[in-house]
Amino acid sequence: MKKTIKLLVYTLVFSIVCTQLVLFIADRAGLTMLRQKNMATLIYSCCVAIAGIVLIERNRIPRLPTVRLREVLETDGYTNEYYALMLRWHDACIKRGYTHTARLTLAESLIDGGHIGEGLEILEKLNVDKLGSAHKRVYYNTLLYAAVSQGDIKAADGIYEKARPWLYTASSRNIAASVKHTLGCYEYLRGDVKRAETLFMQALDSRPAADVICEIKMALTLCYLDTGRLELAKEQADSAAQFAATLPLQEKLERTRELSEEVFRQRLSETA
Numbered sequence: 001m002k003k004t005i006k007l008l009v010y011t012l013v014f015s016i017v018c019t020q021l022v023l024f025i026a027d028r029a030g031l032t033m034l035r036q037k038n039m040a041t042l043i044y045s046c047c048v049a050i051a052g053i054v055l056i057e058r059n060r061i062p063r064l065p066t067v068r069l070r071e072v073l074e075t076d077g078y079t080n081e082y083y084a085l086m087l088r089w090h091d092a093c094i095k096r097g098y099t100h101t102a103r104l105t106l107a108e109s110l111i112d113g114g115h116i117g118e119g120l121e122i123l124e125k126l127n128v129d130k131l132g133s134a135h136k137r138v139y140y141n142t143l144l145y146a147a148v149s150q151g152d153i154k155a156a157d158g159i160y161e162k163a164r165p166w167l168y169t170a171s172s173r174n175i176a177a178s179v180k181h182t183l184g185c186y187e188y189l190r191g192d193v194k195r196a197e198t199l200f201m202q203a204l205d206s207r208p209a210a211d212v213i214c215e216i217k218m219a220l221t222l223c224y225l226d227t228g229r230l231e232l233a234k235e236q237a238d239s240a241a242q243f244a245a246t247l248p249l250q251e252k253l254e255r256t257r258e259l260s261e262e263v264f265r266q267r268l269s270e271t272a
Helices: 001-030 039-059 066-075 079-094 099-112 116-124 135-151 153-167 173-190 193-205 208-226 232-241 247-271
Strands: none
Touching: 066 079, 066 247, 099 116, 099 173, 099 232, 116 135, 135 173, 153 173, 173 193, 173 208, 193 208, 193 247, 208 232, 208 247, 232 247
């Protein structure tokens, strides 16, 4: 809101000054036509439009280079090139005042790439009380996922208590599936496989992006393996392969398949 008000004030002040300058130059140059009725209003309106477009463009959040990032993930994974692209975008966002968005997105990508300590360092620098509702949900979702990824139940429990009011009210399509997946991973870590499975299914119902679908299906594979539903586990692993478009997901899926095959072999040896 403050950024919008500031942008509006800048636009109006610039337009008034610009209009007066144009009229002054017109008077000095003898351009009487610019002093005709309603010309000042027309000049002012044009200045407002031009100033608004220029200032909005200059203050717009920089575009994340998603296409190039996706290409790097597909062929090489979370490499130095990937994080160099992320850092350039992060720095551009900081310059334009989008500090929270920049830091949360960078922290999330670091944690996804296995650089959990570095991601947590960035999150620790954020003042949670100054985050808006949407940013708080991203913050707590990322923080909880980091703790779960490390298998730290004690840390995850502490984060969950603070995060629960924010995560269970996430309704935006952009984050709802990711939050449900994180909550499912948390319940799985605590040993509540049934609750985890329910949350993973809810995550799928939230119409997530392809990479999130892959993560969810791999998580469901583990739930089915733990509860002895081996055929369903195989189905989910096979289905996940359709969405494993990046190298990190393909590697994670391969490990999931290996675990699934190991459980199958154990079951066969028990029934032999």
